[in-house]
Amino acid sequence: MTGEPTLESLRREIDAVDDAIDELIIRRTQLVEEVRVIKRGWPIKIQPSREAAMIRRLLERHRGPFPKRDLVAIWRQLIVATLSFEGPFAVAVLVTPGEQAYWDLARDHFGMFAPMHREATVADVLARVTAQDATVGVIPVPDAGAVQPWWQALADNRPGTPKVIARLPFVGPGNAWTAGSEALVVCPIPLVATGCDRSYVVAEAAQPIDGERLRDALTAARLELVMVTPWSRIEARGRYAALIEVEGFVALTDDARLAPFAAPTSDRPVVLTPIGGYALPLTAAELQSDARSAAGGTAAVDCGE
Ligand SMILES: O=C(O)C(=O)C[C@]1(C(=O)O)C=C[C@@H](O)C=C1
Known part of the structure; x- marks a missing residue:
């Protein structure tokens, strides 16, 4: 006899679905253990480009009214749990008196259980x-009014120098104490292109370069300017530097567009050094759930690359 589902019958079905999800987590973990073996010699296991691309792909295929933000939160917790058994994983976060925004951003991204250390300065x-x-490390996003040129330290080719690898929040502000704050994540690893990226380049010159000349130089290098900080003096070298953010992916080494800027010339006095970047945070459109049914997915996001 078939009839209307009851609370009991629906709960039995939910239990069966939960068992299936649990079996898949067990299976996924077995695969990740094989990844751990492949990565045995890697000093740093985190792969932020892969993480961002995975989440974008899953959001595109998802359908139905389950909130996509919460879906991303589930995936983030799963990925970070995975990282913690691939090898040691910990987060250093800038926390200043009265300002815990970066702590919230770090916790939202790296989960409830990743070890986190407070540091009083970006240099720390x-x-x-x-x-x-x-x-x-998690530190503030420099903007066009930035005063602390900490990013100068990233334009250094010595192994182990941190580079920018992500921008937070990746999934919107949530219930963070200080809504609207944004952070960069730094780590000494290279990114790979995800198709939805922005990059940072440090410009260095004997004198500050005015905005128009800088834009022309970047256009010649086929780089589209997003933001430039004020020029600041590098005392140790008697030169000036500015942080530039550009659209798209710029590799840390061997990016043909930057080759002409490796050393200064009389008509091209600016040296450009890539220092990493980030997969673009998820947009409101990407996070829009289908509130009506479990039928349709969402169109792929166009990142203009
Ligand atoms: O693909 C990898 O390299 C993994 O280590 C697996 C995995 C995942 O859980 O899918 C975990 C951590 C990485 O940052 C990216 C992905």
């Missing part, structure tokens, strides 16, 4: 990451 965060006392 960078030092911990350089020493690999912490795998990654």
Whole structure:
């Protein structure tokens, strides 16, 4: 006899679905253990480009009314749990008196259980990451009004120098104490292109370059300017530097577009050094759930690359 489902019958079905999900987590973990073997010689296991691309792909295929933000939160917790048994994983976070925004952003991204260390200055965060006392560091996003040119330290080719690998929040502000704050994640690993990226380049010159000349130089290099900080003096070298953010992916080494900027010339006095970047945070459109049914997925996001 078939009839309307009852609470009991629906709960039995939910239990069966939960068992299937649990079996898949067990299976996924077995696969990740094989990844761990492949990565045995790698000092740092985190792969932020892969993480961002995985989450974008899963959001595109998802359908139905389950909130996509919460779906991302589930995936983030799963990925970070995985990282913690691939090898040591810890986060150094800038926390200043009265400002815990970066702590919230780090916790939202790296989960409830990743070890997190508070640091009082950006230099302390960078030092911990350089020493690999912490795998990654979380520091403020520099903007066009930035005063602290900490990013100068990233334009250094010595092994172990932290580079920018992600931007937070990846999935919107959530219930963070200080909504609207944004952070960069740094770690000494290279990214790979995900198709939805932005990059940072440090410009260095004997004198500050005015905005128009800089834009022309970047256009010649086929780089589209997003943001440039004020020029600041590098005391040790008697030169000036600015942080530039550009659209798209710029590799840390061998990017043909940057080759002409490796050394200064009389008509091209600016040296450009890539220092990493980030997969673009998820947009409101990507996070829009289908509130009506479990039928349709969402169109792939166009990142203009
Ligand atoms: O693909 C990898 O390299 C993994 O280690 C697996 C995995 C995952 O859980 O899918 C975990 C951590 C990485 O940052 C990216 C992905």
